[in-house]
Amino acid sequence: MKNNYVDVLIVGSGVAGLYCALNLRNDLDIMVVSKDKLDCTNTYLAQGGISVARNKDDVPFFVEDTLKAGQYKNDLQAVKVLTRESIENVDYLVSLGLDVDKDEDGNWDYTKEGAHCVNRIVHTQDNTGENVAKTLIKNALSRNNIRISEDTFLVDIIEKNNKCIGGILLKDDEQINVFAKCVILACGGIGGLYKNSTSQRILRGDGLAVALRHDVELKDINYIQIHPTAFYDESDDERRFLISESVRGEGGKLYNINGERFIDELLPRDVVSKAIFKEMKKTNSNYVYLDVSFLDSDYLKNRFSTIYNKCLEKGTDITKKPIKVSPAQHYFMGGIKVNLDSETSMENLYAVGETACTGIHGANRLASNSLLEGLVFSKRAANVINNKIDNLNLSKIDIDEIYKSREEIEENNRCLVIQAIREKGGVIDD
Numbered sequence: 001m002k003n004n005y006v007d008v009l010i011v012g013s014g015v016a017g018l019y020c021a022l023n024l025r026n027d028l029d030i031m032v033v034s035k036d037k038l039d040c041t042n043t044y045l046a047q048g049g050i051s052v053a054r055n056k057d058d059v060p061f062f063v064e065d066t067l068k069a070g071q072y073k074n075d076l077q078a079v080k081v082l083t084r085e086s087i088e089n090v091d092y093l094v095s096l097g098l099d100v101d102k103d104e105d106g107n108w109d110y111t112k113e114g115a116h117c118v119n120r121i122v123h124t125q126d127n128t129g130e131n132v133a134k135t136l137i138k139n140a141l142s143r144n145n146i147r148i149s150e151d152t153f154l155v156d157i158i159e160k161n162n163k164c165i166g167g168i169l170l171k172d173d174e175q176i177n178v179f180a181k182c183v184i185l186a187c188g189g190i191g192g193l194y195k196n197s198t199s200q201r202i203l204r205g206d207g208l209a210v211a212l213r214h215d216v217e218l219k220d221i222n223y224i225q226i227h228p229t230a231f232y233d234e235s236d237d238e239r240r241f242l243i244s245e246s247v248r249g250e251g252g253k254l255y256n257i258n259g260e261r262f263i264d265e266l267l268p269r270d271v272v273s274k275a276i277f278k279e280m281k282k283t284n285s286n287y288v289y290l291d292v293s294f295l296d297s298d299y300l301k302n303r304f305s306t307i308y309n310k311c312l313e314k315g316t317d318i319t320k321k322p323i324k325v326s327p328a329q330h331y332f333m334g335g336i337k338v339n340l341d342s343e344t345s346m347e348n349l350y351a352v353g354e355t356a357c358t359g360i361h362g363a364n365r366l367a368s369n370s371l372l373e374g375l376v377f378s379k380r381a382a383n384v385i386n387n388k389i390d391n392l393n394l395s396k397i398d399i400d401e402i403y404k405s406r407e408e409i410e411e412n413n414r415c416l417v418i419q420a421i422r423e424k425g426g427v428i429d430d
């Protein structure tokens with residue numbers, strides 16, 4: 001067993017964790033850990049893009065689109081913060097090296113996704129998340145004050161008098177107790193708990209389990225988003241491959257197996273998912289069709305190169321045939337309750353990204369608002385920490401050696417999270 005001391009411990013290497021690290025002061029000693037490889041995140045999988053207000057005038061419309069998609073269950077203040085601070089954060093991400101697609105005049109090529117009233121999604125073809133991840137990883141690796149540790153599992157946080165003073169980690173079966181002035185949970189969502197999900201399998205709500213063990217407040221944990229269009233593949237037991245919202249945004253049409261249209265494709269995700277389930281039931285089918293084959297094939301191959309190649313690998317040439325799709329778990333709107341500065345109910349413990357619940361999504365996330373939330377609210381956490389950390393001291397307590405295996409801890413986490421979600425009426429399979 002080893003003890004380690006840092007200023008800030010960040011658990012998670014997705015957009016929220018790494019962007020937070022990059023916004024913390026250069027003179028702070030920061031440790032970022034991920035339970036798998038650095039790029040094994042849902043951030044890496046994001047296809048569609050990042051929503052951003054077109055300009056100041058667009059902010060009220062962006063607010064309204066977010067509220068409407070969220071069935072007005074959103075936190076209005078948080079939505080205002082998200083939309084107002086969207087431009088400066090996407091600008092900063094671009095300044096870090098993200099090369100977003102541009103139109104012929106060199107302006108950002110904004111695309112449209114369901115329930116946005118205007119085109120306001122910036123993207124890099126259909127692999128925005130991969131490029132966001134690569135940009136953040138490159139910048140983080142170049143910073144001397146950021147230590148990164150892959151394959152390092154957070155077992156628990158360390159608590160003293162309702163203050164968070166560090167985290168207990170497992171790496172190569174060795175226990176490392178990291179004492180930190182602040183801890184940031186950026187552990188992503190819960191999709192790995194579902195058989196049928198678009199998420200990385202490793203993301204199983206570990207952050208929530210830690211919060212539950214320490215009575216840290218949670219919020220809206222019954223709000224789980226089902227994405228309408230994941231690739232349907234009978235033989236596939238793996239993660240479901242997502243057919244991004246932007247495919248419908250660029251004109252893709254849904255048909256039931258009898259070739260009948262049944263829904264406006266650009267309605268919010270929950271509405272489209274429900275309509276698909278209904279149609280599947282009505283036609284006694286496990287899927288419906290999403291068709292883009294009527295669009296120009298060169299355009300499709302370029303604009304949706306990831307989707308084109310993946311579908312081809314799975315036997316569907318999207319330039320020639322409709323894609324079989326069905327809904328799958330996709331996103332967790334609830335999470336660890338945080339205020340506008342990403343502070344949890346425990347002192348010196350922060351939560352950012354999909355692990356956190358800022359309340360911006362309400363009951364249903366508006367497309368492409370998640371990467372943006374990861375940027376805006378992790379930057380706010382960093383700002384608060386930058387200002388207050390000089391007044392904090394490192395604390396230490398004696399910690400027992402943990403003899404449990406990582407598998408055993410993950411199983412405990414899984415049971416704890418499933419039970420909590422069920423108790424709140426959320427739908428989750430076992």
Ligand SMILES: Cc1cc2nc3c(=O)[nH]c(=O)nc-3n(C[C@H](O)[C@H](O)[C@H](O)COP(=O)(O)OP(=O)(O)OC[C@H]3O[C@@H](n4cnc5c(N)ncnc54)[C@H](O)[C@@H]3O)c2cc1C
Nearest residue numbers: 012013014016035042043048049154188353354368370371
């Ligand atoms: C297929 C797909 C497509 C998507 N497309 C879009 C899109 O176009 N636009 C958009 O805005 N959103 C999209 N989303 C949602 C978005 O990608 C995620 O919500 C967002 O990236 C989450 O970022 P994050 O930093 O919170 O977590 P993640 O990027 O998921 O990272 C989680 C991190 O936590 C670490 N971790 C977890 N538990 C532990 C533990 N116990 N110990 C140590 N480390 C741990 C993991 O190792 C990982 O590094 C998509 C999601 C999916 C699945």
